[in-house]
Amino acid sequence: MRRVTLAAALVMAAGSAVAQDYPARPITIVVPAAAGGPTDTISRVTAQSMSKLLGQQIVIENVGGAGGTIGTARVVRAAPDGYTLLIYHVGLSTAATLYRQLPYDTKAAFAPIGLITDAPMTIIARSDFEPNTLKELIPYLQGRSAKTTIGNAGVGSAAHLCGMLFMSETKLQLTTVPYRGTAPVMNDLVGKQIDMSCDQATNTTGPILGKQVKAYAVTTRARLKSLPDLPTADEAGLKGFELAVWHGLFAPKGTPPAIVQKLSTALKAALQDPELVQRFSSISTDPMTQDRATPEVAERTLASEIDRWAPIIKAAGQYAD
Numbered sequence: 496m497r498r499v500t501l502a503a504a505l506v507m508a509a510g511s512a513v514a515q516d517y518p519a520r521p522i523t524i525v526v527p528a529a530a531g532g533p534t535d536t537i538s539r540v541t542a543q544s545m546s547k548l549l550g551q552q553i554v555i556e557n558v559g560g561a562g563g564t565i566g567t568a569r570v571v572r573a574a575p576d577g578y579t580l581l582i583y584h585v586g587l588s589t590a591a592t593l594y595r596q597l598p599y600d601t602k603a604a605f606a607p608i609g610l611i612t613d614a615p616m617t618i619i620a621r622s623d624f625e626p627n628t629l630k631e632l633i634p635y636l637q638g639r640s641a642k643t644t645i646g647n648a649g650v651g652s653a654a655h656l657c658g659m660l661f662m663s664e665t666k667l668q669l670t671t672v673p674y675r676g677t678a679p680v681m682n683d684l685v686g687k688q689i690d691m692s693c694d695q696a697t698n699t700t701g702p703i704l705g706k707q708v709k710a711y712a713v714t715t716r717a718r719l720k721s722l723p724d725l726p727t728a729d730e731a732g733l734k735g736f737e738l739a740v741w742h743g744l745f746a747p748k749g750t751p752p753a754i755v756q757k758l759s760t761a762l763k764a765a766l767q768d769p770e771l772v773q774r775f776s777s778i779s780t781d782p783m784t785q786d787r788a789t790p791e792v793a794e795r796t797l798a799s800e801i802d803r804w805a806p807i808i809k810a811a812g813q814y815a816d
């Protein structure tokens with residue numbers, strides 16, 4: 496009994512010594528999507544504020560492909576020492592069902608640090624796409640759906656999930672085009688090489704305001720302050736169509752609790768940094784509230800979202816493999 500107590504005390508002391516020195520060198524945050532896209536932007540803004548607070552450089556490494564699972568696997572395999580972290584979103588929870596042979600068990604692979612934001616999605620098209628409203632879009636697509644291309648960031652991405660919900664809701668089967676992230680999707684949409692996409696407003700607000708793409712709806716319950724003329728999907732005719740993309744910061748399982756705690760404190764403070772608040776607002780999203788930016792809520796969200804999407808994906812019979 497005494498031995499156990501002593502051992503526990505030693506582990507705690509070692510843990511707090513590690514945490515005291517942490518971070519002693521630059522931290523890498525893996526973003527499993529292309530540079531310049533929405534997850535990347537959210538990650539860079541968050542990392543910038545956290546870096547100021549931690550007094551250490553944070554490097555973003557973009558590892559896109561396979562709906563985020565390649566970059567995620569890289570973090571799962573990394574040393575659990577607080578120097579390799581992941582920022583990703585709802586795609587972590589959908590991939591758990593979409594990919595039947597993932598090299599990790601999503602529910603058990605992480606020491607979650609906290610949620611960052613719930614990003615709205617927008618349903619968009621190239622600027623010269625004929626329909627001007629969602630009401631015009633749906634009949635227009637009937638009979639043309641196979642010819643209509645919709646870009647996403649691979650099976651398991653938020654854009655894929657949004658497109659899948661749109662198609663099941665409208666009973667249309669569009670031709671999906673996978674990319675390594677939605678930054679290249681946006682390039683091709685602006686260049687009119689593809690017809691449609693559904694992407695986080697964090698990536699689409701600028702091009703919508705600049706009329707480089709056409710927007711049909713936002714997937715949140717309320718309209719966005721930054722795009723007040725854009726109707727919600729529900730208002731525009733897709734009743735009950737709602738999707739907000741939660742993003743979170745995760746460390747690999749086994750990361751010392753004292754380091755998780757330090758990162759969690761830095762994340763919560765970063766989400767109150769006026770610079771971050773202003774940047775998030777300019778890309779149509781809000782920082783997560785302090786009570787939800789915690790390791791416990793991130794852990795619960797990941798598990799409950801895996802359980803929430805599993806039956807929907809199984810019913811759709813859509814697998815990545």
Ligand code: ASP
Nearest residue numbers: 532534652653654676677
């Ligand atoms: N928006 C992408 C997605 O659909 C990811 C990205 O490029 O940030 O998941």
